[in-house]
Amino acid sequence: MGLIKSALRKPISILVLVAGILFFGVGAVRSIKVDIFPAMNLPVIYISHPFGGYTPTQMEALFGKQYVNILLFVNGIKSIETKNITGLTLMKLTFYPTTNMAQAAGELAAFCNRVQAVFPQGSNPPFIIRFDASTLPVGQLVLSSPTRSNNELADLANTYVRSSFTSIPGLVAAPPFGGNVRTILIKADPVLLRSYNLTPDQLVESLRLNNQTTPSGNVRIGDYNYLTPTNTLIKNVKDFENIPLYKGGVQNLFLKDVAVVEDGADQTSGYALVNGKRSVYLNIAKSADASTWEVVQNLKASLPRFQALLPEDVKLSYEFDQSAYVMNAVESLLTEGAIGAILTGLMVL
Numbered sequence: 001m002g003l004i005k006s007a008l009r010k011p012i013s014i015l016v017l018v019a020g021i022l023f024f025g026v027g028a029v030r031s032i033k034v035d036i037f038p039a040m041n042l043p044v045i046y047i048s049h050p051f052g053g054y055t056p057t058q059m060e061a062l063f064g065k066q067y068v069n070i071l072l073f074v075n076g077i078k079s080i081e082t083k084n085i086t087g088l089t090l091m092k093l094t095f096y097p098t099t100n101m102a103q104a105a106g107e108l109a110a111f112c113n114r115v116q117a118v119f120p121q122g123s124n125p126p127f128i129i130r131f132d133a134s135t136l137p138v139g140q141l142v143l144s145s146p147t148r149s150n151n152e153l154a155d156l157a158n159t160y161v162r163s164s165f166t167s168i169p170g171l172v173a174a175p176p177f178g179g180n181v182r183t184i185l186i187k188a189d190p191v192l193l194r195s196y197n198l199t200p201d202q203l204v205e206s207l208r209l210n211n212q213t214t215p216s217g218n219v220r221i222g223d224y225n226y227l228t229p230t231n232t233l234i235k236n237v238k239d240f241e242n243i244p245l246y247k248g249g250v251q252n253l254f255l256k257d258v259a260v261v262e263d264g265a266d267q268t269s270g271y272a273l274v275n276g277k278r279s280v281y282l283n284i285a286k287s288a289d290a291s292t293w294e295v296v297q298n299l300k301a302s303l304p305r306f307q308a309l310l311p312e313d314v315k316l317s318y319e320f321d322q323s324a325y326v327m328n329a330v331e332s333l334l335t336e337g338a339i340g341a342i343l344t345g346l347m348v349l
Contacts (some may be wrong), residue, residue, distance in 0.1 A: 042131070043078075043095035045108060049126035051119075052087045059084040062120060067091060070115045074107050075099070105130060138292050138322045139299075141282040141306075142274050143176075145314045151265040153280040153314065154179025160309040161316070162282060168298045170290025178272035178280035180265035184237060188259040196253060198245065203259065210234070210243045237263045274319065281319070296323035 049063055064082045067089070071080060076099030081092040095104055105128065112126055141161065143153045157176035165171050188203055211234045219226045234240055241256035255261065272279055286295045300318060307316045 043099055044131050045093045046129040046131055047091040047126050049089045051123055056084045059089045063089040066115055066118050070111050076104055137285045138296050139284045139318055140320045142317050142319050143280045147313050150179035150278055150280050155182050157280055157282055161306050170287045170295045172285045172287050174283050176280050176282050183266050185262040185264045186259050192258040206243055206245050292323050292326045
């Protein structure tokens with residue numbers, strides 16, 4: 001009762017207070033991000049270092065321990081957790097809550113580049129990933145075609161669709177799943193190799209020497225300086241068959257004499273079924289500081305532009321839309337809030 005009497009004694013003050021709440025509330029509603037979770041900004045960074053063919057014990061000895069020895073010098077680090085499986089070392093680095101994560105990520109990248117010198121030959125730099133629990137999947141982009149193979153669809157998704165995601169703020173996408181990476185297969189016949197006294201290493205050496213990039217040159221003729229490109233890269237798959245295999249001074253062989261060249265793909269390790277059919281899809285996620293609703297709406301608006309980049313027989317569709325659940329939760333919240341406001345008003349009256 002005291003609150004009601006105070007409001008009746010000072011109606012102007014209460015009116016100004018209500019107007020202020022309404023003004024700032026409208027501003028907050030317009031600027032707030034529609035999502036399930038807030039940006040948690042967890043002080044966690046992951047390091048993923050793949051290297052094919054090594055056992056978990058080898059990955060731990062040659063990669064995991066080397067990383068731990070040098071990453072202890074990164075400022076603000078609290079703990080390091082490692083997990084080694086066949087061909088992969090995965091590390092979870094936890095920092096103290098007050099750590100500047102931008103500075104920590106920069107130091108981490110510098111130390112990771114420095115430690116590359118002690119790794120086995122042929123090792124590539126690792127993947128450094130900043131993880132946040134609010135980075136959630138929001139849907140999937142599905143590519144389908146009645147005439148093209150999944151390998152071709154995966155190549156189109158990676159080349160044209162995924163590269164265009166930079167135009168959508170807050171959108172994060174993993175590589176396409178459902179198809180294999182395009183690969184030029186050289187299938188050497190062991191019997192023919194032995195008959196010509198050749199080894200697989202000699203085939204690899206010939207491939208390297210006859211398919212490499214070399215810089216262009218200039219030819220000055222009179223008052224003109226011509227740019228002369230060099231034709232050292234193989235453009236057609238069939239041209240691989242004509243690579244010469246030098247076997248001393250006896251004779252020249254060609255790759256087609258001892259091997260078969262195919263335009264194929266790597267071995268299938270997994271596939272995706274969408275509506276019961278083999279398909280290729282891109283898993284779409286939002287970044288930690290982005291709104292699920294805004295990311296999905298911008299993606300749907302960009303679908304015609306993405307479709308125009310693909311051949312006519314390839315269909316691009318957005319499936320498993322997760323923004324509907326977010327909007328349903330927001331609508332339920334607004335409904336419950338309105339009911340609570342009405343009941344409170346009735347109690348006051």
